[in-house]
Amino acid sequence: xxxxxxxxxxxxxxxxxxxxxxxxxxxxxxxxxxxxxxxxxxxxxxxxxxxxxxxxxxxxxxxxxxxxxxxxxxxxxxxxxxxxxxxxxxxxxxxxxxxxxxxxxxxxxxxxxxxxxxxxxxxxxxxxxxxxxxxxxxxxxxxxxxxxxxxxxxxxxxxxxxxxxxxxxxxxxxxx
Amino acid sequence: xxxxxxxxxxxxxxxxxxxxxxxxxxxxxxxxxxxxxxxxxxxxxxxxxxxxxxxxxxxxxxxxxxxxxxxxxxxxxxxxxxxxxxxxxxxxxxxxxxxxxxxxxxxxxxxxxxxxxxxxxxxxxxx
Numbered sequence: 001x002x003x004x005x006x007x008x009x010x011x012x013x014x015x016x017x018x019x020x021x022x023x024x025x026x027x028x029x030x031x032x033x034x035x036x037x038x039x040x041x042x043x044x045x046x047x048x049x050x051x052x053x054x055x056x057x058x059x060x061x062x063x064x065x066x067x068x069x070x071x072x073x074x075x076x077x078x079x080x081x082x083x084x085x086x087x088x089x090x091x092x093x094x095x096x097x098x099x100x101x102x103x104x105x106x107x108x109x110x111x112x113x114x115x116x117x118x119x120x121x122x123x124x125x126x127x128x129x130x131x132x133x134x135x136x137x138x139x140x141x142x143x144x145x146x147x148x149x150x151x152x153x154x155x156x157x158x159x160x161x162x163x164x165x166x167x168x169x170x171x172x173x174x175x176x
Numbered sequence: 177x178x179x180x181x182x183x184x185x186x187x188x189x190x191x192x193x194x195x196x197x198x199x200x201x202x203x204x205x206x207x208x209x210x211x212x213x214x215x216x217x218x219x220x221x222x223x224x225x226x227x228x229x230x231x232x233x234x235x236x237x238x239x240x241x242x243x244x245x246x247x248x249x250x251x252x253x254x255x256x257x258x259x260x261x262x263x264x265x266x267x268x269x270x271x272x273x274x275x276x277x278x279x280x281x282x283x284x285x286x287x288x289x290x291x292x293x294x295x296x297x298x299x300x301x302x303x
Contacts, residue, residue, distance in 0.1 A: 020285035075192050088189040095187070095234075096284045099263025103283075106266045114263065116186065116236055 001108055001153075003136070007031050010058075010138055010151050013100035017093060018142065022073040029139040034150070042123040044082060046094035050102055052112035056153035058098035059127065059135075060090065066145040067121075082121050091117040097149065105153075178206035179299075180224055184217040184231040184243065185261070190284075194230055194261070197288045201295065214238025218246060221253060228299065230291075233262040233269065244276040257298045261286065 011028050018024045044067040050056040062070075064086075068079040071089035079086050094117045102112050120127070138149040183194045191210045198205055209224060211217040215238040220226065229247075233240035240260055247253045259280035260273045270281050279298035282290050 017285045020287060071189070074189060076196065085189065085192075088187055092187045092189045095263055099234075099284065100265065103263070103265035111266075111268070114234055116234070 001105070005108075006105075006151070006153060007136060007138075009101050009104045010097075010136070010149060013097045013104070014138065014140060014149055016100060017096045018140075021093070021096065022070060024073065024142045027141045029141070031136050031138045033134045034137045035134050036126075036128065044087065044090050044119065044121045045127060046090040046117050046119045047127065048094045048098045048117040049115035050098065050105075050112050050153070051115070051156070052110060053156055053159045054105070054109050054112065054153055055156045056133075056151065058094060058101065059150040060094050060097065060147060061150075062145065062147040064121070066142070066147060069142075069145060087119045087121060091119045094119075098151070101151070177227070178204050179227045180207050180209065181205055182209045182211060182217060182220055182224075182226045182229045182231075184211045184214065184229060184235070184240065186212045186232065186235045188212075190232065190261070194291065197291045198295070200288060201292050203295070203299070214240060214243030214246070217243055221247070221256070226256065228295065229256060229258045230261055230295070231258060233260060233264045233273070241272060241276060244273065244278060248277045259294050259298055261291070 014028065015026060018026045042064065043061045044064055045059060045061040048058050064082045067082060067086050067090050070093060071079045071086040074089045075085060099114055102114050106112055133152045133154045135150040135152045140147050140149065181198060183191050185191050195208050198208060209220045209226065211220050213235045231240040231243060240262065244258055247256055247258065257279045259282065260278045261282045261284065263284045265283040273281055280294035282294050
C-alpha cells in the first residue's frame with residue numbers, strides 16, 4: 001500500500017473524528033517520518049495497536065490542557081485537570097481515529113484486529129514500538145492547541161490466520 | 177411503555193455521551209443501565225426488564241458480537257432490540273452483526289441525530 005494512501009486515510013479519519021465528536025475544525029500540518037519518538041516532557045498519550053496480515057500502532061499525544069479541552073467538548077463538562085474522564089476521552093479519540101483508519105485499510109489489506117487503547121499521563125517518558133519501522137507523524141492544531149498523531153504500519157511476516165495473529169504489537173514504555 | 181435501556185461500552189466517555197443523547201430524545205425512558213462488557217451486560221439483562229440495548233463490539237472479556245449470540249440463543253431475550261455502536265465499520269462486521277440479529281448499526285464517530293434515528297427506527301413496531 002502506498003504511503004500517500006495511508007497518509008490520506010489517517011488525515012481523513014482525524015478530521016472526521018474531531019469534527020463529528022468535538023465540533024472542532026482542525027488544521028493538519030505536513031506529515032513527516034520520524035525514526036525514534038522523542039522523550040515526552042509532560043503529555044497525555046493514547047496508544048492503540050492493529051494486527052493481522054499487517055501490524056501497526058497508532059498514537060495520539062498532547063499537553064494535558066488540550067486533553068482537558070477534548071474531554072470537556074466530548075462530555076460537555078468542564079475539566080480543569082487530568083482525571084479518569086479525561087484519560088477515557090483520549091482513549092476513545094484514539095479508538096475512533098485509528099478504528100476508522102483500520103476500516104479503510106481493511107479494504108486493501110484484509111481483516112485487521114484493533115486492540116483496546118492504552119493511555120499514559122506523565123512526564124519524562126518515551127514510547128516506542130518493537131520493530132524498525134519509522135513513524136509517520138501528523139501534527140495538528142485546533143486554535144492554539146496542538147496534538148501529534150503518529151502511525152506506523154508494516155507487513156506481518158509471521159502472519160497465520162489464527163486468533164493469536166490478531167493480537168496487537170507490544171508497546172514499550174521507557175522511563176527517563 | 178416505559179423503556180429500560182442498557183448501554184454496553186468499555187469506554188465510560190461513550191456511555192456518558194449515549195446517556196446524554198438518550199435524555200435528549202422524547203422516548204419514555206424509565207431507567208438507563210450501564211455495563212462495561214458483555215458479561216456485565218448479561219447480568220443486568222437477567223436482573224432487569226431491559227427493552228433496548230446499545231452495544232459496542234470491541235470490548236474485553238465478552239465482546240458485543242458474543243453478547244448478541246448469547247441473547248439470540250435465549251428464548252427469553254432472542255427478540256430484544258440491540259443497536260451496535262462501534263468503530264468496526266467494515267462490511268463484514270456489519271453483516272455479521274445483522275446476521276446475529278442486530279436491529280441497527282452506527283459507526284463511531286457518530287452524531288446525536290444518528291443515534292436517535294437508529295433507536296427510534298428499531299423501536300418502531302414492524303409493519
